[in-house]
Amino acid sequence: MTTSTRLTLGLTGLTVLAGLSLLAGCSSGSVPVGHEDHTFVDPREVDLGADPWRERRRMDVDQLDMSIREVTGNRVDGVLVGGIGWERWGTRNGEPYVAERYFETFGDTLGVPDYINSSSEDTSVSLLFEKFLDDAARDVCRRLVEREAGNGRDYDGEPQGIFGAVDITSTEPSQGDVDQTLADLLLRFHGRSLEPSSEQLQPWRDHFDRLAAAAASAEEPLPPQRAWEGVCVALITHPDFYTY
Numbered sequence: 001m002t003t004s005t006r007l008t009l010g011l012t013g014l015t016v017l018a019g020l021s022l023l024a025g026c027s028s029g030s031v032p033v034g035h036e037d038h039t040f041v042d043p044r045e046v047d048l049g050a051d052p053w054r055e056r057r058r059m060d061v062d063q064l065d066m067s068i069r070e071v072t073g074n075r076v077d078g079v080l081v082g083g084i085g086w087e088r089w090g091t092r093n094g095e096p097y098v099a100e101r102y103f104e105t106f107g108d109t110l111g112v113p114d115y116i117n118s119s120s121e122d123t124s125v126s127l128l129f130e131k132f133l134d135d136a137a138r139d140v141c142r143r144l145v146e147r148e149a150g151n152g153r154d155y156d157g158e159p160q161g162i163f164g165a166v167d168i169t170s171t172e173p174s175q176g177d178v179d180q181t182l183a184d185l186l187l188r189f190h191g192r193s194l195e196p197s198s199e200q201l202q203p204w205r206d207h208f209d210r211l212a213a214a215a216a217s218a219e220e221p222l223p224p225q226r227a228w229e230g231v232c233v234a235l236i237t238h239p240d241f242y243t244y
Helices: 003-027 061-071 126-146 175-190 199-217 224-238
Strands: 074-076 079-081 087-091 093-103
Touching: 003 079, 061 126, 126 224, 175 199, 199 224
Parallel strands: none
Antiparallel strands: 074 079, 087 093
């Protein structure tokens, strides 16, 4: 072993010993830290405003899909029964099945993020959104009134009493039944609790009357339930339904 080699090994050994000594010194005691009192205050005042409301937001597509199913069905022991979605049904081996869910098909167009080009959902109320919502409402409401009138398809299930006690196939329902049904529908679709005699129901009374008159005076008279179909469409496309 040369002199230079022995010198290198000696220095290395001294370095290791010095490191061990430092570690032993660190573990032998703790560093005292003095206690200091601090008072934290808001750096600035926050203006909460005087208005008892906030800017309304639109539901995202998943929320909208679920909300439409909720108002067209009922909860039984926590399970949704009879909810109708915007979808196309097909038949496989003689059994009906959902062949396409349109809210999924048009998700990209409606602003649902793909996590490649976008990571957050566009919840603006655009003309394109309103167009697709109108398409969804017309499809769902047509199936809803057919089911409630007893003419529905098997995959839409049995009538759920969505329109209350009124007979939607009647050409001359009583004004009391119409008012009660409109009040029930506003509570179901918009969460607004109104008395059947409330003046706030008047725009909806007028809307129903116009639709009923148009159905009766058509060149080929339409079934009376078409007026209730129009009320359903108006309820779903109203901002009180898809915003919160």
